[in-house]
Amino acid sequence: MKLLLPDHLIEHLREFVCQIAPNCEIVPIGPDGEITESPEGADVIFLRWGLNPETTRRLLTRIPNLRWVHTISAGVDHLLFPELRDSEVILTNASGVFNVPIAETVMAYILAVVKRLPEFWARQREHRWEKLPLRELHGLTVGIIGLGDIGTEVARLCRAFGMRVLGLRRRLAPSDVADEVLPPDRLHDLLARSDFVVIAVPLTAQTRGMIGRAELAAMKPDAWLINISRGAIVDEEALIEALRAGHIGGACLDVFAEEPLPAESPLWDMPNVIITPHNSWSSPHIEEREIDLFLENLRRYVAGEPLLNVVDKQAGY
Numbered sequence: 001m002k003l004l005l006p007d008h009l010i011e012h013l014r015e016f017v018c019q020i021a022p023n024c025e026i027v028p029i030g031p032d033g034e035i036t037e038s039p040e041g042a043d044v045i046f047l048r049w050g051l052n053p054e055t056t057r058r059l060l061t062r063i064p065n066l067r068w069v070h071t072i073s074a075g076v077d078h079l080l081f082p083e084l085r086d087s088e089v090i091l092t093n094a095s096g097v098f099n100v101p102i103a104e105t106v107m108a109y110i111l112a113v114v115k116r117l118p119e120f121w122a123r124q125r126e127h128r129w130e131k132l133p134l135r136e137l138h139g140l141t142v143g144i145i146g147l148g149d150i151g152t153e154v155a156r157l158c159r160a161f162g163m164r165v166l167g168l169r170r171r172l173a174p175s176d177v178a179d180e181v182l183p184p185d186r187l188h189d190l191l192a193r194s195d196f197v198v199i200a201v202p203l204t205a206q207t208r209g210m211i212g213r214a215e216l217a218a219m220k221p222d223a224w225l226i227n228i229s230r231g232a233i234v235d236e237e238a239l240i241e242a243l244r245a246g247h248i249g250g251a252c253l254d255v256f257a258e259e260p261l262p263a264e265s266p267l268w269d270m271p272n273v274i275i276t277p278h279n280s281w282s283s284p285h286i287e288e289r290e291i292d293l294f295l296e297n298l299r300r301y302v303a304g305e306p307l308l309n310v311v312d313k314q315a316g317y
Contacts, residue, residue: 001043009287057083068090094289099152106228144168194219194220215240
C-alpha cells in the first residue's frame, strides 16, 4: 500500500499506520500540495489543511490508481470537481470532528446577544456604568437548518438552556433533541417562528443562496441569523439590506461569500453584527480527533470493511 500523508503528521502517524498496514510506503504532502516523490501506485491520500481547490485538483489527478481520498474538512464543496465527483474514488470527510467547538461557538453567539455582551464591552471601554435590560434563553425558540452532526449538537445545547428547538432536514426521521422536525418546504415556517436561526447545512447546489430576501423577510424583526456553515448559503447583499433596514435583529457570522471578508464590507461596522474569521471550529483537540478518525478508516480500508463518513459525491455531502 502507498499513502500520501501531510508531511507535518507523518512522524506522529508512521507507527500507527505501519501497524495497520505493514510494508506500506508513505509519501509526504507539503504545505502547498507539493510531493517530491512519485505518486505512481498510491491508492490513499489524507488531504491536509489549506490547499486551494485548484491545487487539490492538480494533486489528485496526478494519482492514477487513487481509490480513497480522506479530507480533514467536514464540507466537501471545494473538492467536487468533475474528475473526482464522477470517478469511482471513495471520498470521506471529517464529519463529527468539529461538533463540539462549533456548537459551543453558536451558544457563545446566542448568549452574547441575549446578555448584550458587545454593548457592555463597549461601555467598559468608555468606563460607563450603565445597566441594560437582558433576556433569558429559557423559552426562546431556535430554528436549526440542518440536523446533521453539528446541528444536532447545537440542538442538544440549546435544549439544555430550556430553548424550544425546531429542526429542518430532508429526511423527517424523529430527533431526540428537536421539539419539532420540519421538511425543507417548511423553511419559511421555521424562520417565522424562530428567535435565532442557525445555518448548519452543507453547501450544495440546493443550499446555495437558500437564505435570500424572501427568507430574511420571513424572519421575526428581532430574530438573529447565525451562519457557521458556508457563506454562499446566504445572499450577503440581501442580508446587508435586511440588517440596515432593521428587518431582522442581527447576525452572527463565521463564514462569508468571500474570505477573508474584504475590509470595505459594511458588515464590519454594523452594530447588530458579530463577526468571527471562520474560526468556530478551532479547538486544541481537533488534530487528535482527525487522526483518530483517519486511522479507524484506514483500519477499515485494509480490512475491507465499510468506511466511516463516506460522502455522496453527487449529493455533495
